[in-house]
Amino acid sequence: MRLLVIEDEKRLAEYLRKGLSENGYVVDVAHDGIGGVHLALEGGFDLVLLDVMLPGIDGFAVLRALRAVRNTPVLMLTARDAVDDRVKGLQEGADDYLVKPFAFSELLARVQALLRRGAPQRAEQDANRMQLADLELDLVRRRATRGGQRLDLTAKEFLLLTVLLQRRGEVLSRTVIAEQVWDMNFDSDTNVVEVAVRRLRSKLDDPFDKKLLHTVRGMGYVLEDRGP
The missing domain is CATH 3.40.50.2300 (Response regulator)
Structure with missing residues (x-):
């Protein structure tokens, strides 16, 4: 290589x-x-x-x-x-x-x-767009859609989703997510990551049959298409 x-x-x-x-x-x-x-x-x-x-x-x-x-x-x-x-x-x-x-x-x-x-x-992407299953992110317009439906995300939720999609298929620990999204060293007493993931999941997955954002017990979170 x-x-x-x-x-x-x-x-x-x-x-x-x-x-x-x-x-x-x-x-x-x-x-x-x-x-x-x-x-x-x-x-x-x-x-x-x-x-x-x-x-x-x-x-x-x-x-x-x-x-x-x-x-x-x-x-x-x-x-x-x-x-x-x-x-x-x-x-x-x-x-x-x-x-x-x-x-x-x-x-x-x-x-x-x-x-x-x-x-x-890798999820299909060009300089401005990323895709996984029916999820699409337009990085220029700062828009996320799933199944053609617009997801109403906050700036932090969009960044969190972008980080997860950039490293799709990889289990990201709470520490890594906290460092990359909030510029903070992870504090075990802080549940900011769990709260943010829960809110993102309510918009990204709850309205749809296929789930993309998964919790890996004791390790962290992973965004991936696990099929039907």
């Missing part, structure tokens, strides 16, 4: 190159947006790890250029933790994102999950 790391912080880029190489991947590195675009479009990579803050052109511009011609999986790396920046990355077509600082073990797990998922197994 060939990976491309586009990261201007040279120490971090080398750290990622070394760690990923030790795990059996062939890794190329670019330190700016322009060089990154050139390699991403010409190199035939299986996955791109893309920093947001880059010299020349930023990661969002790199992502747009890549998505215009390729569906290569992209994992965004960003020091920005604002919800709007995360949503923008998803809108531009990123497959997943990871906020710095991060543990290498988590990055490696994300990389492996994206590569396992592969294009045929």
